[in-house]
Amino acid sequence: MDTKTRILQQASDMFTRYGIRSITMDEIARSIGISKRTLYESYSNKEDLLSYCIEFQYQENLKFRNTIVSTYENDPLEIIYQHFRQALIILNGLHPNFFNDLQKYHPRIWKEQIENRQEESIAFTTSMIELGASKGIFLDNKHPEILSTMIHSVMQMMTLDNIFPETKYPRSEVIRQVLLNFIRGLATEEGLKQIDEKFNQNPYPGN
Secondary structure (H helix, E strand, C coil): HHHHHHHHHHHHHHHHHCCCCCCEEEEEEEHHHHHHHHHHHCCCHHHHHHHHHHHHHHHHHHHEEEEEHCCCCCCCCHHHHHHHHHHHHHHHCCCHHHHHHHHHHCCHHHHHHHHHHHHHHHHHHHHHHHHHHHHCCCCCCHHHHHHHHHHHHHHHCCCCCCCCCCCCHHHHHHHHHHHHHHHHHHECCHHHHHHHHHHHCCCCCCC
């Protein structure tokens, strides 16, 4: 693995786990075992490194999505279940202020790499709802993109500590309640049976 990739992997982990503002370039360099000079030769400043980290995470998530789609291409419920599992893993490890700090202190990155990609994510979720309807798992809906937009907005809200403080609501339970009730609301009678069977096998699939 080359130095740039090692930096991206470690910095991404540190930013998401400990928060963007609390991590310095010095700490990143020390954690990898490289000099600060080597770090700055690869990434000119913290903003530059953060931007590459967000892109790195996006590409990794895209690889995961493509893998599960190719593996379960005719099973929208399994695809959604695997996304549910991945969301738990990611959001459980995310610092409560990560998205707040990204939006407030790094607005360019937020707009270019988060906001501008929402349409693509919403389109994918819409396609899964439509596929589920074609399989008789979900109810037919004239505007599935409205439902997709809604759940993506709620997903962002779930990361806000002032709305769901972790001291009061375990994040895994918030995610479970929101996503499970969302997909149950989409379901036909047959879909409900499949959903309850699949999700009750492991109500916290990220664990």
